[in-house]
Amino acid sequence: MTPFTLSRRAALALGAAPLVLPGLARAQAGDPVRLGVILSATGGLAAFVPPIRAGITLAVEEINAAGGVLGGRRIQVVEADDQTNPQAGVQVMTRLVQAENVAAIIGPMASGITIAAANAVSIPAGVPIVSPSATAPAVSQLNDNDTVFRTAVPDGLQGQVLARITREAGIERVAIMAVNNDYGRGLTGSFTAAFQGRGGTVTGSQNFEENRPSYRAELQTLAGRGNPQALLLIGYPASGGNTILRNSIENSFFPRFIMTDGMRDQTVVDQVGARQLEGMFGTGPGTAAAPERRAAYEAAYRRANPNLDPGAAFVAQAYDAAYVIALAIEAGRSADRAAIRQNLRTVANAPGEAVGPGEFARARQLLGAGTKVNYEGASGPIEFNATGDAQGRVEHWAVRNGRVTSVAQLAE
Secondary structure, three states, X not given: OOOOOOOOHHHOOOOOOOOOOHHHHOOOOOOOEEEEEEEOOOOOOHHHHHHHHHHHHHHHHHHHHOOOEOOOEOEEEEEEEOOOOHHHHHHHHHHHHHHOOOOEEEOOOOHHHHHHHHHHHHHHHOOOEEEOOOOOHHHXXXXXXXXXXXXXXXXXHHHHHHHHHHHHOOOOEEEEEEEOOHHHHHHHHHHHHHHHHOOOEEEEEEEEOOOOOOOHHHHHHHHOOOOOOEEEEEOOHHHOHHHHHHHHHHOOXXXXXXXXXXXXXXXXXXXXXXXXXXXXXXXXXXXXXXXHHHXXXXXXXXXXXXXXXXXXXXXXXXXXXXXXXXHHHHHHOOOOHHHHHHHHHHHHOOOOEXXXXXXXXXXXXXXXXXOOEEEEEOOEEOOOOOOOEOOOOEEEEEEEOOEEEEEEEEOO
8 A cells, every 4th residue: 555655845843834925836737736735644643644654555556546637647646744733733734835835634633733823824825634533613704715625524423423422321310521622622612502402411521732641620529529420531542531431440430431523542441541431422423325335445455554444433424525526527628726726516415326434436437428416425314514524424332342332323
């Protein structure tokens, strides 16, 4: 499998690169189409990146093997690391947009980084971005001139599903620890409203700052208020999430744990302890894909990546992001940024001839014949709405026999 490679510019320091004038940046007919990818390869979300990167790589390799776009131009990926940090996210997006002259961007991963980088860089430049994992409701509220899209389902739906399965588990009282950013605050709000609407009580809620050595004092306060039956943790493993779990277990603060997508990773169980986390449950990005389409994607992914999980968080959404961008290029017969923006819904939304994972050659043939296509991906039908949000499912998952296991795919 061809690995992602950074260009010479991409290997330099993160500072903003000099502006490339549009006239000088115009690509020649046979040049590769440059696709930016911003991942959190270091920092709190780093554990999620290897399978996500592999999903994007698989999609790009399938597209290039099928002949590429625009009569034979290959997709060339330029990856950047935002360090799970908004300031670094702005810097690397500046470099991708100005110096690398990418046509579109997959990412960033985190909601706060997506909002910061989009407002500062991609929206003013008119560059389309498709995040596979930025789920905060605030992303929908950006004044983005229709440049910000996401294949991940927003947290409004996740909060509703999580409230439902929590009540169905017989839990009436919950304490919340949430990372102090757009993701944590937004998901806390959507869960709280839905949980209270179902007769539940949030006994206490605390926003925490990342990367502190201990959260014992906050946890002790939450555990002593209102007799909570479980702790809902909204965070990331490497920047506080695992520490909160360890502090809670070591001090017997909470009898049960509930998680969200930011903590849905097997490394959490492996590092904190399978016995201590057995029965933990939560929600994350789901799939509404037709069984045959999902099977085709998973088989291709496993052939290319036998040691990685095609069902890991946001992997299918990242794969689908690459496909919809490439199809938008082909549908608009242009790698111009404005043309990509205008055609993302054209290829992702019904009506149209359904095409799925691994079917880029067929999709290109249909588009060449003037037939509209409707991409139904590995994560399900994308169907971008007016604010660029995908419509989909939320996964109910749980730790069973020491493994993160999918339980159900839910719409509410």
